[in-house]
Amino acid sequence: MFRLLRPFVHRHPPLYRRAHVVAANGNQAPANTLQNIEKEHERLLRVVERRITERQSMYSQLTDQMSTPDDIAKLRQLKESEPLQNAWDDWLKAREAFNETIELLTDSDPSMRALATEEYTTLTEQLNKSVTETLPQLLVPPSETAHLGALMELKSGVGGSESSLFLADMLRMYQRLANASRWKAQVVTQNDLETGGIKDAIMEIKGEGVYDSLRWESGVHRVQRVPATEASGRVHTSTVAVVVLPLMEETDGKNDDLFSMDEVKVEVMRARGAGGQHVNKTESAVRLTHIPSGITVSMQDERSQHQNKRRAFQVLRSRLMDRKIMREIEERRATRLNLVRTADRSEKIRTYNYAQDRVTDHRIGLTLKNLTGIMEGDDLQEVLDALKKNHDEEVMEDMLNSA
Amino acid sequence: MQHRLFAKLAAQLGRQQASLEWKWMNDAIASDTSKNSLQDIVRRRCLGEPLQYILGTQPFGPLNLLVRPPVLIPRPETEHWVIKLSEAIRPTAQSPFSLLDIGTGSGCIPLLLCHLWPQGSVHTHGVDISPHAIRLANDNALLAGIPPPSDGDYLKRRNTFGTTPANFLAPTFPEEAMQIKPPFHIITSNPPYIPWKEFLELPRSVSEYEDPKALFGGPSGLEFYEAIARFVGRKDMMTSDGVVALEVGRGQAKAVEELIRTTGRVHHTEIWTDPWGIERTVIGRM
Ligand SMILES: C[S@@+](CC[C@H](N)C(=O)[O-])C[C@H]1O[C@@H](n2cnc3c(N)ncnc32)[C@H](O)[C@@H]1O
Numbered sequence: 001m002f003r004l005l006r007p008f009v010h011r012h013p014p015l016y017r018r019a020h021v022v023a024a025n026g027n028q029a030p031a032n033t034l035q036n037i038e039k040e041h042e043r044l045l046r047v048v049e050r051r052i053t054e055r056q057s058m059y060s061q062l063t064d065q066m067s068t069p070d071d072i073a074k075l076r077q078l079k080e081s082e083p084l085q086n087a088w089d090d091w092l093k094a095r096e097a098f099n100e101t102i103e104l105l106t107d108s109d110p111s112m113r114a115l116a117t118e119e120y121t122t123l124t125e126q127l128n129k130s131v132t133e134t135l136p137q138l139l140v141p142p143s144e145t146a147h148l149g150a151l152m153e154l155k156s157g158v159g160g161s162e163s164s165l166f167l168a169d170m171l172r173m174y175q176r177l178a179n180a181s182r183w184k185a186q187v188v189t190q191n192d193l194e195t196g197g198i199k200d201a202i203m204e205i206k207g208e209g210v211y212d213s214l215r216w217e218s219g220v221h222r223v224q225r226v227p228a229t230e231a232s233g234r235v236h237t238s239t240v241a242v243v244v245l246p247l248m249e250e251t252d253g254k255n256d257d258l259f260s261m262d263e264v265k266v267e268v269m270r271a272r273g274a275g276g277q278h279v280n281k282t283e284s285a286v287r288l289t290h291i292p293s294g295i296t297v298s299m300q301d302e303r304s305q306h307q308n309k310r311r312a313f314q315v316l317r318s319r320l321m322d323r324k325i326m327r328e329i330e331e332r333r334a335t336r337l338n339l340v341r342t343a344d345r346s347e348k349i350r351t352y353n354y355a356q357d358r359v360t361d362h363r364i365g366l367t368l369k370n371l372t373g374i375m376e377g378d379d380l381q382e383v384l385d386a387l388k389k390n391h392d393e394e395v396m397e398d399m400l401n402s403a
Numbered sequence: 404m405q406h407r408l409f410a411k412l413a414a415q416l417g418r419q420q421a422s423l424e425w426k427w428m429n430d431a432i433a434s435d436t437s438k439n440s441l442q443d444i445v446r447r448r449c450l451g452e453p454l455q456y457i458l459g460t461q462p463f464g465p466l467n468l469l470v471r472p473p474v475l476i477p478r479p480e481t482e483h484w485v486i487k488l489s490e491a492i493r494p495t496a497q498s499p500f501s502l503l504d505i506g507t508g509s510g511c512i513p514l515l516l517c518h519l520w521p522q523g524s525v526h527t528h529g530v531d532i533s534p535h536a537i538r539l540a541n542d543n544a545l546l547a548g549i550p551p552p553s554d555g556d557y558l559k560r561r562n563t564f565g566t567t568p569a570n571f572l573a574p575t576f577p578e579e580a581m582q583i584k585p586p587f588h589i590i591t592s593n594p595p596y597i598p599w600k601e602f603l604e605l606p607r608s609v610s611e612y613e614d615p616k617a618l619f620g621g622p623s624g625l626e627f628y629e630a631i632a633r634f635v636g637r638k639d640m641m642t643s644d645g646v647v648a649l650e651v652g653r654g655q656a657k658a659v660e661e662l663i664r665t666t667g668r669v670h671h672t673e674i675w676t677d678p679w680g681i682e683r684t685v686i687g688r689m
Binding site for chain 1: 683
């Protein structure tokens with residue numbers, strides 16, 4: 001079905017001597033396995049094959065002396081697509097080995113059959129891995145945000161103080177996840193409620209791939225439980241809104257590509273009378289307003305204006321970067337019938353149901369019967385992985401649709 | 404227990420300020436920079452002692468400075484204009500500047516400039532009449548990693564900070580202070596500027612804890628500016644392209660601007676406002 005593009009050499013010479021095929025008396029499934037895989041992933045394989053053909057023709061266009069500037073560019077492209085070529089070669093090899101193995105499944109020699117069965121299992125796994133992991137990963141362009149940390153903003157929503165109590169629990173959940181993942185988490189700002197709990201908070205999480213792991217946490221999280229403060233034992237429903245922003249490096253309010261300094265109004269928050277030597281009370285709160293977008297950021301948690309300003313600018317840059325990313329996704333979506341959704345941040349994405357000890361993510365219909373493990377941060381990774389996989393699949397789908 | 408402590412603090416400072424300071428107190432205890440218990444800290448704070456003295460530090464730009472009574476606590480207004488000055492003037496290591504800071508206190512002004520300007524571009528010197536201030540400024544230099552001046556070749560390529568105890572108002576200044584070698588490219592000062600009648604109205608956290616000698620600027624509040632103007636007016640104290648940067652109290656900017664103009668040596672002046680909209684810094688260029 002798929003043309004062999006390069007003659008390939010078997011790295012391991014066939015293990016078994018050929019025997020004649022005994023009449024097929026077993027079930028038909030083994031022979032169909034490959035066909036099924038190929039059918040299921042037909043589009044993917046076609047796209048890969050086309051890429052490989054292009055690569056071959058580029059290879060043949062290289063001049064003998066490698067003298068033109070074009071050659072350099074081509075070489076670079078060839079180098080970049082080398083992993084795809086290798087993965088494709090592996091696929092073809094596994095495919096051929098598979099076909100050979102099939103015949104041996106019905107060999108007259110029982111030990112040969114046993115060997116072949118083992119081989120069959122290994123090769124099936126290998127083939128499946130190629131089409132579900134290796135090849136898709138190589139086709140999808142690498143994430144542009146892979147190196148970014150995250151700023152996580154949590155705001156209590158409906159449910160009053162119970163919502164604030166749950167926000168504190170969530171903050172702890174993410175902190176514990178960060179610890180387990182060896183990320184560096186730090187609460188940048190938090191507003192405590194008098195009655196206990198946290199009204200809102202911003203947490204900075206630094207580390208490789210943090211933003212890509214956490215970005216699907218954006219949205220409304222809903223909790224259903226009997227509040228600690230509720231005497232009657234009635235279950236309340238309350239919400240916490242989460243926004244995960246790409247963490248931008250701190251700059252001391254210098255111009256950059258996201259905004260220019262004269263678009264930002266910097267204000268101090270409270271009156272200070274005569275100020276200067278007359279006053280030694282710490283008043284360090286600042287507020288930034290980005291005039292074109294209307295974004296405002298207030299920061300008062302640090303002890304100096306300078307620190308608060310740096311923090312505020314960092315939040316501003318992260319919010320502007322977030323907008324930029326969302327805009328780009330929207331644009332791509334408009335031009336290419338993109339499937340990848342910009343997260344609608346008012347959408348209820350997840351429910352934490354204490355009575356039933358379960359957490360359900362509504363976007364992918366995933367339910368885990370282990371609320372405690374998730375709130376302890378230990379099992380949250382499982383949810384994140386499922387969401388990331390879902391995203392990768394959407395991106396892949398797009399790739400195939402637009403290819 | 405915690406609840407009662409916080410309530411005590413809130414009664415004193417108001418809820419909003421109290422919750423901020425509460426957080427900073429706990430942070431200081433957690434990071435071990437404060438050796439006191441929360442109870443002690445709150446008790447002292449409720450008696451009116453400045454938080455900065457209790458915690459022993461105050462961030463100033465990217466620096467974290469030590470503060471100790473009775474040396475004046477660096478103010479946000481000062482932080483603001485010093486950062487602005489560091490951007491308005493850019494000395495280079497090719498032709499390093501020399502800078503004199505009058506009434507250096509914690510050393511905050513020259514230390515921050517040393518930190519912000521390129522290495523080897525500035526050699527700074529702080530004078531102060533108070534031995535507490537001189538000691539604190541030296542401790543801060545050590546903490547900030549700014550070495551004292553030396554003839555060593557290696558140090559010439561670093562920014563440096565030296566201190567001299569001296570009375571700036573004495574007629575023998577600077578001749579008696581041997582380490583101070585004019586001419587200077589830059590003079591900075593946040594001199595005592597509180598006039599007599601305002602002195603009596605200061606909040607207790609200022610008047611009872613900070614050194615009156617760091618605050619009181621003579622009957623008019625302008626005594627030090629007059630002395631600085633005389634100093635600048637003297638021959639050979641400043642280079643021909645020199646700059647004076649002076650922090651002033653509310654309502655003093657025009658008078659100080661006038662004072663330094665009458666030296667005949669300052670030709671361009673500018674007034675910078677602080678983040679609260681008050682005229683705070685007078686800049687004079689030769
Ligand atoms: C308002 S404080 C400024 C401290 C520091 N430069 C700052 O900005 O935080 C004034 C300083 O001038 C010092 N001072 C007062 N009288 C002085 C004098 N006659 N000669 C030298 N220094 C003096 C005080 O000791 C005090 O440290």
